[in-house]
Amino acid sequence: MQVSEEYKTLVEIAEKTSGVFGTLGEADAVYVVVHANRILDKNILPGVDIQAEETESGINATINVLEGVVLEKPVHLCFGHLGDSGSQVINSNIFIGKGARAEFLAHCIFPNAVEFLHAMEGTIHIGENASFSYKEVHVHGPEGKIEVRPVSKVTLEDGASYFGDFTLVEGRVGNLDIDIDVEARGESSRVEVTSKIYGKYDDFCQVRDVVRLTGKNSSALVKARVVLKDSSSGRFLGLVDGAASGARGHIDCTEIVQGRAKAEASPVVTVSHPEAEVTHEAAIGRLADDKIEGLMAKGLGEDEAVDVIVSGLLS
Amino acid sequence: MKESLLYLDEVSVTRGGAQILDKVTIQVKPKEMTGVLGRNGAGKSSLAYTVMGLQGYRPESGRIYFKGKDITDWSITERAKSGLTLAWQHPARYEGIAVREYLRISSGGKADEETMKEALDFVQLDTSYLDRMLDKNLSGGERKRIELSSVYMMKPDLAILDEPDSGVDLLALGDITRLFRKIVDDGSSVMIITHREDVAARCDRSYLMCHGRIVLEGSAEAVKRYFLSQCRPCPDPDAEEFAAEEKINASI
Numbered sequence: 001m002q003v004s005e006e007y008k009t010l011v012e013i014a015e016k017t018s019g020v021f022g023t024l025g026e027a028d029a030v031y032v033v034v035h036a037n038r039i040l041d042k043n044i045l046p047g048v049d050i051q052a053e054e055t056e057s058g059i060n061a062t063i064n065v066l067e068g069v070v071l072e073k074p075v076h077l078c079f080g081h082l083g084d085s086g087s088q089v090i091n092s093n094i095f096i097g098k099g100a101r102a103e104f105l106a107h108c109i110f111p112n113a114v115e116f117l118h119a120m121e122g123t124i125h126i127g128e129n130a131s132f133s134y135k136e137v138h139v140h141g142p143e144g145k146i147e148v149r150p151v152s153k154v155t156l157e158d159g160a161s162y163f164g165d166f167t168l169v170e171g172r173v174g175n176l177d178i179d180i181d182v183e184a185r186g187e188s189s190r191v192e193v194t195s196k197i198y199g200k201y202d203d204f205c206q207v208r209d210v211v212r213l214t215g216k217n218s219s220a221l222v223k224a225r226v227v228l229k230d231s232s233s234g235r236f237l238g239l240v241d242g243a244a245s246g247a248r249g250h251i252d253c254t255e256i257v258q259g260r261a262k263a264e265a266s267p268v269v270t271v272s273h274p275e276a277e278v279t280h281e282a283a284i285g286r287l288a289d290d291k292i293e294g295l296m297a298k299g300l301g302e303d304e305a306v307d308v309i310v311s312g313l314l315s
Numbered sequence: 316m317k318e319s320l321l322y323l324d325e326v327s328v329t330r331g332g333a334q335i336l337d338k339v340t341i342q343v344k345p346k347e348m349t350g351v352l353g354r355n356g357a358g359k360s361s362l363a364y365t366v367m368g369l370q371g372y373r374p375e376s377g378r379i380y381f382k383g384k385d386i387t388d389w390s391i392t393e394r395a396k397s398g399l400t401l402a403w404q405h406p407a408r409y410e411g412i413a414v415r416e417y418l419r420i421s422s423g424g425k426a427d428e429e430t431m432k433e434a435l436d437f438v439q440l441d442t443s444y445l446d447r448m449l450d451k452n453l454s455g456g457e458r459k460r461i462e463l464s465s466v467y468m469m470k471p472d473l474a475i476l477d478e479p480d481s482g483v484d485l486l487a488l489g490d491i492t493r494l495f496r497k498i499v500d501d502g503s504s505v506m507i508i509t510h511r512e513d514v515a516a517r518c519d520r521s522y523l524m525c526h527g528r529i530v531l532e533g534s535a536e537a538v539k540r541y542f543l544s545q546c547r548p549c550p551d552p553d554a555e556e557f558a559a560e561e562k563i564n565a566s567i
Contacts, residue, residue: 225410254410291407293369296391297400298421298469308420312411 007033007040010080014107017139017170031076034059036088048075058089058119067097067127075102080109084144085116092122096130096160103133111171114144121151128186129159140171151179158186158215164193166207169314173203173232182211184218184247191220196314199232199261210239213247213276220249227310228261239268242276249278256287256313258306319380320345320473320504321366321399326377328365335361337527338377343473348495348505350518350535352542358527359508360404363475366506367401368394382472398472402479404508406462408450414461415445421465434464437497439490466498474498477508492517512539 010033011025025031025041030050032042037054044050047069052061059079065071081088096102110116126132140146148168156162166178176197184191195207205228211220222238240249255263267280287309295305319342328336335358343349353359364372366379368391379387386394409417418434419426426434432442438460447453449461459479466474480491491514495505507518515521521538523531523546531541 288407289370290403291409293367293391294403294407294409295420297367297395298465299392299395299423300420301392302390308412309409312409312416315411 006035006082009082010035010040010078010107010109013080013109013111013139014076014078017107017109017137026073029073029076030071031078032061033076033078034080034090036081036083036086045071047071055089055091057087058091060091062093062095064095065097065100065102065130065132068099069097070101071103074105077104077106078109079106079118079120081116081118082109082112083116084112084114087117087119089117090120090122092120094122094124094132094134096124096126096132098127098157099129100127101131104135106134106136108136108138108148110146111139111141113141113146113174116144116146116174117149118146119149119151121149122153124152124154124162126154126156126160126162126189128157130157131161131163133163133165135163135165136167138166138168138170140168140174142171144172144174146172146174148174148176149179152181154180154182154191156182156184156186156189156191156215156218159188160186161190162192164191165196166194167196167314168205169196169198172201173197173199173205175203176205176207178207178209180209182209182220183214184211184220185214186218187216189215189218191218192223193221194223194225195236196225197227197234198310198314199226199228199234201230201232203228203232205232205234206237207235208237210237210241211249212241212243213249213278214243215247216244217246217248218244219247222249222251222253224253224255224265225313226253226255226263227258227314228255228263229258231260233262233264235264235266236282237266237268238280239270240278240280242269242271242273242278244273245275247273247276247278249276251278251280251282253280253282254313255282255284256310257285258287318344320347320382321506322380323366324378324380326365326374326379328361328372328374330361330371335527336365336374339524339527339529341522341529341532343504343506345472345504346499346502347520348499348507348518350507350509350515350521350538351524352509352512352515352521352538353524354546355510357510357524359510359524360477361527362524363401363477363506363508366475367391367399395469395471399475400466400469400471400473401475402462402466402477404477404481406449406458408458410448410450412449413445414447414449417449417461418445418465418468421468423469426468430468434467437467437494438464440464463494467501470501471503473504473506475506475508478510479507480509480511480514488513488517512542515539515542
């Protein structure tokens with residue numbers, strides 16, 4: 001396969017699955033396209049600095065969005081591999097400068113992977129009054145046992161906001177182990193972390209979202225939506241620690257189990273400051289009959305009704 | 316039975332060891348508004364669920380006929396596809412589904428923007444609701460109206476409306492009745508499940524239910540008069556059960 005074909009395929013899938021068309025390849029958008037350990041294309045605009053180097057098994061990258069810079073269009077990071085085996089290790093350090101505003105859309109595309117390791121290890125630092133949204137969408141093929149290991153450490157300064165969104169609903173999950181650790185140390189900093197996962201066959205999904213609210217009046221919402229079918233299994237650990245005056249946190253986890261699938265949820269709330277408050281809700285089980293029957297009464301078949309409900313839950 | 320759109324022939328249903336419908340015989344005629352009136356716990360919603368074929372509400376005896384066909388063993392989907400639907404007393408909160416999608420599903424995937432606008436106009440909501448999510452920032456009354464607009468989208472032969480007036484804020488009784496009458500004028504029949512005699516009185520014909528039985532059938536006005544003069548609130552069945560348990564415990 002030629003480089004241009006790899007590029008074309010990755011971009012096509014990225015656009016189709018994100019619903020954002022035309023941005024990749026445009027002169028007024030920041031993007032990086034990586035296949036395996038090769039940077040196929042990149043575009044960098046003033047206000048953004050990207051230093052990336054190819055390593056034996058992937059990429060090391062440092063990304064800076066400079067102070068006060070507001071990016072109108074999302075930054076696309078397209079990491080993929082079109083082969084059926086191998087590994088890709090991405091190490092990244094992201095700095096969002098004071099008052100900056102940026103949205104990153106990471107496309108992780110492995111449509112043919114059967115025996116594959118995709119590891120991402122990164123740090124994110126969000127400066128004072130800056131806002132950063134990081135959405136990671138995975139596209140896997142219908143076969144295989146890809147191993148996915150995203151590990152992130154995020155820190156927020158005063159008035160900073162972080163919106164993290166991990167979605168893996170296309171193709172097989174394989175073996176997924178997400179580990180997100182956020183420290184909202186800035187006053188009035190705000191965190192939202194969402195995970196949406198659809199496990200099938202014998203997939204295994206583990207999500208570990210930890211948020212420490214150490215900044216005065218900081219807040220966090222940790223949300224997980226996991227649907228497991230066949231004989232897949234999943235484990236969700238959400239921990240929010242209210243450790244400062246006025247800190248507010250909430251964990252909201254819903255896991256739907258179908259077939260022989262198994263789910264486990266551990267929403268952990270800890271409070272170490274008398275003026276902090278953290279709440280949680282967790283529900284594990286099958287889809288409610290009244291929801292399925294409600295759509296059947298509109299003329300949908302049972303399977304169609306389940307598909308509509310699951311799609312909504314994971315949207 | 317021949318002129319009936321829906322005909323229940325001595326339908327009995329037992330659930331959790333209790334008989335919730337006892338030899339219920341009713342009929343709904345084409346283009347008719349039929350009321351089923353009764354106090355809370357009379358079995359009205361159970362009747363609606365039985366007609367729609369919900370899990371746990373399969374008759375142990377008796378048959379259900381719709382448009383002349385025996386639908387007793389049909390699935391909910393088969394019943395819906397044949398022109399029967401149910402608007403729920405408490406519409407489900409579907410996460411991540413917009414009103415637009417819900418109305419599109421209700422129309423069998425055929426709805427265009429103009430028809431959806433009509434459906435929302437029908438329940439006095441504007442088009443800004445199309446992009447609202449069913450599980451977020453909608454009051455109980457708004458969800459109820461959207462449920463009714465989904466019935467409008469379906470254009471069924473028979474719509475069973477379970478307590479359609481409860482929680483529909485701001486709509487006066489006259490507005491609600493006009494809304495049901497519009498469904499009938501558009502060619503559907505309506506079966507209204509209600510505990511309000513003034514709602515049942517607006518129907519063409521009514522049934523009175525008590526303890527899972529039909530105790531009276533007649534003109535809506537006659538049923539209303541009987542209801543007001545004879546019917547008293549039932550004791551809370553849960554409280555009764557609790558009292559019985561207490562009595563047993565005390566005797567031990």
